[in-house]
Amino acid sequence: xxxxxxxxxxxxxxxxxxxxxxxxxxxxxxxxxxxxxPRKLTAVFYLKDxxxxxxxxxxxxxxxxxxxxxxxxxxxxxxxxYLLPTFIWPQIVGGLVLGIGFVMGGYCPTTSVVxxxxxxxxxxxxxxxxxxxxxxxxxxxxxxxxxxxxxxMGAIRLTNVFNINSGIIAFLVCLVAVGAYWFVExxxxxxxxxxxxxxxxxxxxxxxxxxxxxxxxILAVVNPDxxxxxxxxxxxxxxxxxxxxxxPETKSEKPDSSGFKIVDDKGC
Amino acid sequence: xxxxxxxxxxxGVILGLILLFSFYTMGRGLGSSxxxxxxxxxxxxxxxxxxxxxxxxxxxxxxxxxSPLMAWLVFLTLGAALGGLFSAFISxxxxxxxARGPSIGVSVRLWLALGGGILSGFAARLARGCTSGQALTGxxxxxxxxxxxxxxxxxxxxxxxxxxxKEWL
Numbered sequence: 001x002x003x004x005x006x007x008x009x010x011x012x013x014x015x016x017x018x019x020x021x022x023x024x025x026x027x028x029x030x031x032x033x034x035x036x037x038p039r040k041l042t043a044v045f046y047l048k049d050x051x052x053x054x055x056x057x058x059x060x061x062x063x064x065x066x067x068x069x070x071x072x073x074x075x076x077x078x079x080x081x082y083l084l085p086t087f088i089w090p091q092i093v094g095g096l097v098l099g100i101g102f103v104m105g106g107y108c109p110t111t112s113v114v115x116x117x118x119x120x121x122x123x124x125x126x127x128x129x130x131x132x133x134x135x136x137x138x139x140x141x142x143x144x145x146x147x148x149x150x151x152x153m154g155a156i157r158l159t160n161v162f163n164i165n166s167g168i169i170a171f172l173v174c175l176v177a178v179g180a181y182w183f184v185e186x187x188x189x190x191x192x193x194x195x196x197x198x199x200x201x202x203x204x205x206x207x208x209x210x211x212x213x214x215x216x217x218i219l220a221v222v223n224p225d226x227x228x229x230x231x232x233x234x235x236x237x238x239x240x241x242x243x244x245x246x247x248p249e250t251k252s253e254k255p256d257s258s259g260f261k262i263v264d265d266k267g268c
Numbered sequence: 269x270x271x272x273x274x275x276x277x278x279x280g281v282i283l284g285l286i287l288l289f290s291f292y293t294m295g296r297g298l299g300s301s302x303x304x305x306x307x308x309x310x311x312x313x314x315x316x317x318x319x320x321x322x323x324x325x326x327x328x329x330x331x332x333x334x335s336p337l338m339a340w341l342v343f344l345t346l347g348a349a350l351g352g353l354f355s356a357f358i359s360x361x362x363x364x365x366x367a368r369g370p371s372i373g374v375s376v377r378l379w380l381a382l383g384g385g386i387l388s389g390f391a392a393r394l395a396r397g398c399t400s401g402q403a404l405t406g407x408x409x410x411x412x413x414x415x416x417x418x419x420x421x422x423x424x425x426x427x428x429x430x431x432x433x434k435e436w437l
Contacts, residue, residue, distance in 0.1 A: 003295030016343045018293055023347020025286045026298055026400075030348070031355035034273030038367045042436045045429040051276040056404060056418075058280020059287060063408035066288035075292070082296045084397065084406040086413030091402070094395025095417040097387050099424025103432050105384015106367065108399040109301040109392060112385070113345060114352035119364045122381040127304060129385020134305035135312060136386070137393040138325035145324065148394065157410040169410055181277075198275045208277070 002076035027114055036114040038106025038122065045103050047191040050184035051198075061177045064170050065215050068224040088151035105129065159225065167219035174216030178209045287408055294340070297405025301392035303345040305329070306336040325393075341401075369436040380435055 001007060005015055033055055034040040043049035070076040102108050105126045107115055112130070115123030141148070159166045188197055290297055309329045313320040313336065320326040329336040356362045368377040392398040395417055397406070403421060406414020 002292040004293045006295045015294060015340060016338075019340045019343035020347035020350075022286060022290050022293075022298070023344035023349075024351035024354070025347075026283070026344070027348030027351030027353075028355045029274075029279050029282050029286065029351075031352040031361070032274040033276055033279040036352060036356060036361070039369065039436055040273065042429075042432075045425050046433070046437060051273070054276035055280040055283060056399075058277055059283035059404060060407045062281050062284025063287045063291070064410065066284065067291060067408065070288070070292065080295050081291055081409065083409055084402060084411045084414055086411065086416075087396065088413055088416060091395045091413045091417040092420050094391040094393075094402075095420025096424035096427075097391035098395065098398065099421040099426075100428045101384045101387030101389075101391060102399075102421065103384075103425045103429050104435075105381050105388060106436070107381075107384070107388075109304065109388060110298075110345075110348060110398070110400045113300065113349050114356075115367070117349050117353040117362075118356035119362050120367050121364070122366050122368070122377055125378050125381040126385035126388075129382040129387075130301065130304045130389030130392070131308040131311070132382075133386040133389025133391075134301075134308045134393055137390045138305075138309070138312075138323055141323065141325040144394070153412065156412045158412055158415060159410060161412050166410060198273075198277075200275060200277070 001074065002070065003080055006077075006080040026110070027117075030111060030114045031118065035111045036118045036120065036123070038111075038115065038120075041108075041111060042103055042106055043192075047187050049192055049197065050188055053184060054181065057177050057180060061173055061212065064173060065219065068166060068170055068219050069215075072219075072222055072224050083155040083157070085155045086151075086153040087149060088153055090148050090150065093147075165220075165223045165225045167221070167223045167225070170224075171213075171216035171220035174212045178212060181205075181209070284408075287404065291408075296340075297401070297408065298344065299341050299397060299401025299405065300345045300348065301389070301398035301401060303339070303342040304389060305393060306339055306342055309336045369434065371437070372435050377435065380432070 004010065010018075030036070033051060035052070035055075040049065041052055044052040067076065067078065067081075071078050098108070105112070105122075107123060107126050109130060112123045112126040116127060137144070157166070158169050162169070287297055306329050309320060309326050312326060313330060321330060329339075353362075366374045366377055368374070388398070392402075395402055397403075397414075397417075399418075399421065402414050403418035407418055
């Protein structure tokens with residue numbers, strides 16, 4: 001049962017090797033998508049090419065479905081997945097400023113790495129800028145600390161905010177995704193360069209969209225939140241001994257009806 | 269100059285599976301901005317260790333006397349650099365250049381890249397993560413703040429995109 005690391009399947013040293021592997025795949029697919037090229041990235045803001053939005057949204061939808069199905073099948077204990085806490089005010093301001101930094105610099109942090117290794121000097125300069133920005137943040141942190149911790153809502157999810165189960169949320173996200181794909185493709189047709197836009201058969205797209213909505217609909221009916229708590233008790237048992245030895249980092253665990261809890265460490 | 273890149277939907281599905289793999293094995297998602305904060309911290313720690321330890325934010329990366337670089341995200345970012353290099357290499361896309369639109373000079377573009385980097389580095393610390401560590405990872409977990417953060421990235425970018433049109437178009 002996952003997450004494997006939290007159940008003591010491997011140690012910290014191995015987790016670093018795994019990080020290298022996951023990072024390799026991450027960087028590889030970003031470059032495949034053309035995200036080492038700032039003109040490709042910023043094209044989304046000029047309504048010419050929505051690859052950025054398609055990639056991010058598709059990855060999110062796939063991962064939401066994957067996590068919830070894994071949880072329903074008892075393959076992952078979502079209670080041990082680190083859930084990012086919500087500090088709403090710094091997240092709003094941070095998001096707005098990062099958006100400006102994105103269109104000004106042409107990259108976001110990870111894509112600048114991919115750009116730099118493919119030889120773009122502006123990518124390297126952007127990275128240097130990020131380090132300056134981080135140091136500046138640390139230097140003014142004493143002044144900002146109040147704001148940094150403001151709007152603390154805890155580790156809440158959309159399920160808590162809208163008070164509906166995560167299956168229905170997943171279904172809604174699938175619907176929004178399909179609607180967004182349809183809409184941005186219309187916009188691309190109008191403003192984009194037809195030669196460089198990806199071609200795909202409408203039939204395949206319709207089938208994929210249907211599959212996405214079907215997978216979301218099944219989750220909405222199944223209600224994954226209900227199935228999280230019950231099998232956990234019996235299925236965790238074999239690993240309980242490992243935990244006792246390993247002394248798992250469950251100090252900040254907060255009970256949460258929907259399954260996710262903070263387990264340890266800082267996110268990004 | 270036309271470049272053929274992979275289909276974004278296919279890439280999106282693969283990226284989603286990579287993220288799922290990360291959750292399944294490690295119990296956490298992707299990220300990268302913190303590794304630059306860590307590298308910067310290591311630099312400050314090298315030059316002025318007393319100053320770094322006295323700072324409330326740097327010191328969180330220096331806890332336990334360990335090197336700030338011995339962190340999961342730093343290795344992830346190293347891997348991303350190698351993966352990006354490999355992908356660029358096999359499609360002959362490694363080329364020394366300053367990427368920019370046709371109507372902007374090299375030095376202006378570099379200054380804007382620096383400015384954008386500074387803003388992004390600062391903003392990522394403020395929001396506790398960047399596009400991957402906060403928006404992508406958190407949204408996949410249905411974290412409320414991450415969804416708001418992601419919408420704000422697009423809002424901030426679309427609101428100011430007009431002022432940078434000469435840089436890209």
